[in-house]
Amino acid sequence: MRVLIVEDDLEAAAAMVRGLSESGFEVTHAPDGADGLSKAQGGEFEVYVVDRMLPKLDGLSMVETLRREGDQTPVLFLSALGEINDRVTGLKAGGDDYLVKPYAFAELVARVEALARRRETGSVQTVLKVGDLEMDLIGRRVHRSGTEIDLQPREFQLLEFLMRHAGQSVTRTMLLEKVWEYHFDPQTNVIDVHISRLRSKIDKGFDRPMLQTVRGAGYRLEA
Amino acid sequence: MKLPSLFRRTPFRLTLLFLALFAAVSSVLLAYIYVATATEARRRADAEVRTELTDLTSLYNARGQDALNSALVERTLREGPYLYRLASAQGKTITGNIGASPITNFHGQTTWQSFTLTDTDKSGQVVQRGARGVETPLADGSRLFVGVDLGDAEAHIKRVSMSLWGAGAVVLLLGLAGGLVISHNVERSMAEVNRVVGAVQDGDMSARAQVRGAGDELDELAIGMNTMLDKLEQSMASIRHAGDAIAHDLRSPLTRMRARLEVAMLDAEDGRADPKTALGIALGEADELLKTFNTVLSISRLQAAGEAPDPKVFDAGDLAADMAELYEPAADDKGLEFQAEVQRGLLVKGNREFMAQALANLIDNAMKYTPSGGAVMLRARRRSSGEVEFSVTDTGPGVPEEDRERVVQRFVRLENSRTQSGSGLGLSLVQAVAEAHGGRLQLDEGPGVVDNSGPGLRVALVFPAAS
Structure with missing residues (x-):
């Protein structure tokens, strides 16, 4: 999968190129907004990673231009601006996700992966299947190997997100943002406890655990 | 600071400006009064002269020159303002109380003219007085002149103008004096303000202006x-x-x-x-x-900013319920009893993210400092005042009353909390969020000492209700 990184901080860009390449992405780098725009217009990418503050053409304008031209490639904004309204402007300009610097590397990879895979499941699904785990989105029921699992509404949403990103690492922050829709930073490991409750429901009594902890990153649902 | 010269002081300049305006208006008024009075005096003089002339000419027309002559003699003997002269066709005086006609441009028709009379007054001084007269030809070619001394009217006009000028001068002088006094007063009051500004400029932030108590x-x-x-x-x-x-x-x-x-x-x-x-x-x-x-x-x-960015109206009850749902498992995991009492329909206007962060900080704190076996309670309710109140009550060690104001400050951590992780910024952020929404943060004692724990802490976050 091809990723375009538009970032003027060359050291940060080099680290990103290396990290994403190691995670299996084919990475192209543009050092400014104008170069980023022409590279994006000239190539096929699954994800754009765009810094908001760029020389020549700022990240917001670059993405707005691409969106006007009909380019729907997912965009992950990177920014040192972490204020809530900055995030809102970023998403309004056509961004799909917003990551505030400094970030853990695992966080960046997990988010790029999530955006890259998002395109693959274009059609509307009514049933999600991961291994022997099955989720009926209309009846709001979950079965594993034929046994029904009783889930609270939030646990259902959490599992749905994990199933939609099966095989990918998802971070705690991503879960808080996408499942609870909050962007603050809880000091207590609230997400871990929710995961462990969910884990006890879907993995207890089965010989193979599906919900795995990824060290230093977060969690992954494996088939 | 250099004192400005008198003319550069605002109150004095304003006084001068008003005085100049006053003088201009008075002058116009004076001129008007003068002209009006003078015109009126002349009109009256003309009317009197005309009446006199008509009397005399009709006497002449009815009874001839001799009758006119004797009438003129009789009239000139009377003390009065009138001047008479009957002259022959050749211009020689026949009767009258003036030697020569003052009408200089007589060409055989009735002619009116203003002229100046030179006279000697009682004290023997030569005075010049205004006069008005008319000369008319009679049937036999002789000429009759009748005039009137305007002296009295002129003197009256002069008296009026003089008193007006005098009053004007008094007003100007008083105004000038008043302006000086006001200017001085304002100057003195401004000097106090200027002194403070100067002191602050020189770096003395503690300088304060004295309030005189005049309430102005x-x-x-x-x-x-x-x-x-x-x-x-x-x-x-x-x-x-x-x-x-x-x-x-x-x-x-x-x-x-x-x-x-x-x-x-x-x-x-x-x-x-x-x-x-x-x-x-x-x-x-x-x-x-x-x-x-x-x-x-x-x-x-x-x-x-003093206000929360991107404010929206939302149900604070929903937010509290969300937070309870998010934190309940973690509290449970730590061996804490977690309860939530949440009313719905608590509309507030603000930034949901910041309020969520504030609430999360309060719950985080409560969970961090309450020992296992304790309880944490989250409440969201409407106060009788209409305000919306979030409160988090715990059964931890609490905060001594004397420290409650201090813990809200940035980086302040109480001695017994040093062992816990944290930056000492949690409550400061909550306070900032509260203030940005026009709300406030209140710290109180919790439920009291129970089983060697407590007295606990109750932190309330109060926001104004959305209108």
């Missing part, structure tokens, strides 16, 4: 300036304090991190230990530091 706009200015200086001094102090605190509080974790990295480097050089663990811990510490910086920034921006 100068007092208002002084009070306003004092209040402004108070606020300025406060915020300068708090910035200084925050700066010191940031430097002080970030130095220890940085020092710790540095030591850890140094040890890791030495260990790695000697091949004694894998530096990965130490690097991992250092990374975590760096993250904590950055988080602290971000929180400090958020607090400052909220305080600087």
